[in-house]
Amino acid sequence: MAELELDRVGMSYGNTRVLHDVSLQVPDGRFHAVVGPSGSGKTSALRLLAGFARPDAGQVRIGGHDVGALPPERRDLGIVFQNYALFPHMDIAGNVGFGLRMRGAGRAEIRRRTGEMLELVGLGGLGARYPDELSGGQQQRVALARALVIRPKALLLDEPLSALDRKIRQEMQLELRRIQREAGVTAVIVTHDQEEALSLGDRLTVLDAGRVCQEGPPFEVYNHPASVFVAGFLGNANLFAGRVRAAAEGRVALKDAEAVGLHLPPGTAEGAAVTLCIRPERWRLAADAEGPGLALAGPIRHLHQTGETGNGAIDTPLGPVAFTVLSPALGDLATGKPVTLHATPRDIQVL
């Protein structure tokens, strides 16, 4: 077990700079998620940690040691690849035991530890099967077991769940979390799926265009996005452009609407352009506007139920506005019916 660290690293492929001054710190035993759209540099960051790529600038440290010169085969990291990268010509036991074999472990030890690990990932007794005889979820577990059995200093996961069905994916997220805790291993997951990042990571780093946009605990990042990009990328957000009217009172003017009273960040200048961000689930359905905050009224444009929650949107002078309510509340609503959405200052982020 060790802590992982990227210290102000930069990296290029040819003339294309894919990482700028990226720093990342994963304390011992923690689960860290790196999230970003494709091309954001998240996979490059993982390849730097793994040793498949070298930084042009900055340092990569594992357990406090600079590992820049260490090839991947000597970094003692477990890696789970997006397509699992199982060895098709080896049975499951052979796949899982491979790392131990490379470390010169004895036959009996390999068998014992392989068996234990397969039990841990819930594949006991399938050791003699071949990868192409397993389902996607099972292959995923094999990949995980193979990476963990060598007791790596850290576990790196590259979009490990992207090839799975939605239902299995959710199941596997819980499994991943459980197994990581039980193994007590430091882990970094790279993903473009915000939900996955939010549910798995102890902490979260959002990358865009090779730069770190925001870093922090999932709750914090989700609720207090530092930029329009982060707000839009992590979950849904209604964004409204506005201008600060009375900084002392925290009033912001929106287009064609009344000024709204808000908690503005200290030091906001009078007349500055700001963006207000309101998550759909932060709206309350109200009969009429009351109290401070923002109220928007309009007819319901569309509605649909996704399970325990329902999503909808209303038409307002500011454009369509999305909201989310719990399913029971949907009973009172119908397309075309006018409603008012209300958000208190606490529900509104100023960017």
Add this chain to the structure above:
Amino acid sequence: MIRSRTGGPGVARALRPAEWPRLALMAPATALLIAMVAVPVAMLAWFSLLSGPGVSGAVTGREWAVMLDRPQLYGGLLLRSLALGLGATALCILIAWPTAWALSRHVAPRTRSAILALLIIPHLTSALLLIYAMYVLIAPGGPMMTALAALGLAESRDTILFTRWAVLLMLTYMYLPFMVMALFAAIERIEPTVLDAARSLGASGWARFRHIVLPMTLPGLMTGLVIVFTPAAGSFLEARILGGANGMMFGTLIAEQISRANNQPRAAAMAITLLAVILLLLGVFRLLAMRAFPGAMRRPGAHGSGGWGG
């Protein structure tokens, strides 16, 4: 409709009218293969027992007796043919493997397809032209010997033409592109992340080759073995033209039995011996491969569409 022919209990059924067109699809190919391959090859065994000349003599088994009587000649020639075939195959693998690897991993796709095409095109014209080109190249006083002589490395009148080395060189040259193709196809199928995975698990360069790349290209290697070793061990032209006094091969003698000695039964006996030994060796290689890498030679896709892995 298409699925109507589910086998049912094994009762002898009369062919329904709808099945005739289907049988008509496979009938020409089947008839051809049976009439022109299965039957003639099987009949070789019968012909080999007759007493020549021709194929209408009495059954005596004389030619087998003659061959067994001279194990030094027939066994020796057979061994030489196999050794030349195996040597050429080994050289092909040694040269083709890095070539296929480099093409797959270090050459841009466009250049790659051009190089592959350039490699194979001359070999699709006529084997005889290539043998002849090699003859011109290595002939005494020819371009290669003159160049070597100019460098002071040899005398221009010396040459490997008319030696076994010339035959080995030619066989290697003849089949190299086909081995490159077979190995390239196999190497292309190895996903780069599989090698990354092996690396991350601690496999060094050699270990990655030994445990991942080699077994994963094994099916391609076996294909290459069939398409190189079989014709190389069964060749006669290369030896006839380039081999000279010492290059005679088993195939050369088979051909001479027909074209010179008028001894068809002995040609049949020799042909069937060669075929049997080649098939036996291929079987042994396959067995060894399966022993060494049990998973590598599985038919792919036990859960999938099932394959006629080519």
Add this chain to the structure above:
Amino acid sequence: MKAPIALAGLVAGAALLAAPAGADLPFEGQTLTVLNWNGYGSDTELALRGFEERTGATVRHVYHSGGEELRQILRSGGIGQIDVALPNPTYILQMVEEGMLQPVDPDLLDNMSKIAPNFLEVDDLYSDGALYGVPWVWGSTGLTYNTEAFPEPPTSWLVLWDEANRGRVAFMDSPIEAVMLAALHLGQDPHDPDLDAVRSALEELHENVQTYWGSSDDFNRAIITGAVTVGNYWSGNAGSLIAEGHPVGYVIPDEGAAGWLSTWVIVRDAPSSDLAHAWIDWMISTEFQLGWAEDPEAGAPAPANAEAAALLSDAARGRVQAYGEHAERLSIMQSLTPEQQQVYTDLLAEVKSGL
């Protein structure tokens, strides 16, 4: 300037077109199939065009690479397809026995009278009194050497066995020639040698052999480039090399050498027997024999046509090596029984294999 040339061309073209119609060509549109070595006289432009002009028939060639193969081609389907062939007379009797040949009618050959009488005395040409083979050309298989490597002409076949010439010998890939040469070398009857002795002599020789040549080209290339310095080779072809100015010499060694005759035969069921006779008559004509022998690059052997032989230029006479004193030391090849042939063939194959 241009008009007259075009006109002349037109006239010439018209004449060409008119000629076949005007001339009364007896075999217009027919095809004759000839079985011969590649490049052995009958497929020269002279032979083909001359025959076409005379008969209107076109000629097709099938090639073989030795007497055994020639008969093999006839056995496996050549009969009925091939009209004429050119075997060594040693094969004729056996071919008659196998029913491969039909007699030649000498009355249909105008040029028969010009053939030197001694060639018509060869027994192997006749079966039951009927003529089967028509002598065409003759020659010897003597010792051919590189004059730079041998300033003094060697006089004995022993030179082939000399250890100094290891890897420098080109030996003919022909069972009967091999056996006869070894017998001459051993001082035995070339027509009935002790085969065990012959075998060990050839096995010993094998150590020195660089290549068993199968074609004149094999030999030419090898001796010109210096890859070999000595070997047994046909007189006519050796003569061509000498005439071209290559450092090559040709001798009939003291032990003697194999002499051979090439004879035309007509294959049984020849598609056109008359055309076949016409062909042979053309082949033995003075015009063709002289034309072939005078072509410096053709490598022609000595003509059997006495008139042609008498008309040869000195240069041509030197090329074809048709000297009287040579003939005296030649052992003309004789017929072999099928058993002998099988034994000879196996014997050489075994020697060649080096095992």
Add this chain to the structure above:
Amino acid sequence: MSGVLWRGWVWLVLALVYLPILALIAMSFNASRYGTFPFEFTLRWYEALAENRRLWEATLRSLWLSLAVAAAAGAIGTMAAVWMSRFGRGGARAMQGLLVTAITVPWLILAIAILLAALWVGVGRGLVTLFLGSLVVAMPYAALVVATRLQGLGPDAGLAARSLGAGPVRAFLLVTLPLIARAVMSGVMLAFVITFNNFPLHFFLAPFGFNTLPMEIYSYVISGYVPDINALSAIILGGAVMLGLAVMGWRRLRGG
């Protein structure tokens, strides 16, 4: 850095493969008839070749034999492949086994087996024997190429056409055949090339007088030759490479 070494190796191998071919082309312009030096430029052998009816006739003979065999191999092979992929079931595996076995037997041995069988039947050498022999060697390649493509295709498209009301024949002609047309073409080309190149079969099965190009070259090489064979070989090898490059260039132009 190591990438440079790998690429260097590829170019080296390519150069070595072309060494004999370039030597042959160079020597086709050399005056010496025994391929010796000093080099003296001449076009004499090309002139001789232009007048060499035998070689041109043999080339034409080879071309039409190969074309006929390739067409038949394409048709029969495609039929077999379709049968294997749609109706074969257990039979498909047996058929595939037969096809692969036919490919595995060395040509020399197959040629001799066919010749002896033909002699035994009483047919012997002949155009029919040659045609059928060439066909049985070439057909499996065509069948396997098409079968591989059909396997990759799956039955969906054909079934979709059937569900839209096309009969089995129309479904095949209108939907499946266009989809596999390229594979069929590749199969036909492969069959052509294999037939053109199959010297052992020609040598033992062709009727006398029917000399294919490989047979002519063989007889030139074996029984004394004139260097115009250099010229012909240079034209064929050079032409094949040019043609290949032209096809690739055209594809590239069309593709991008």
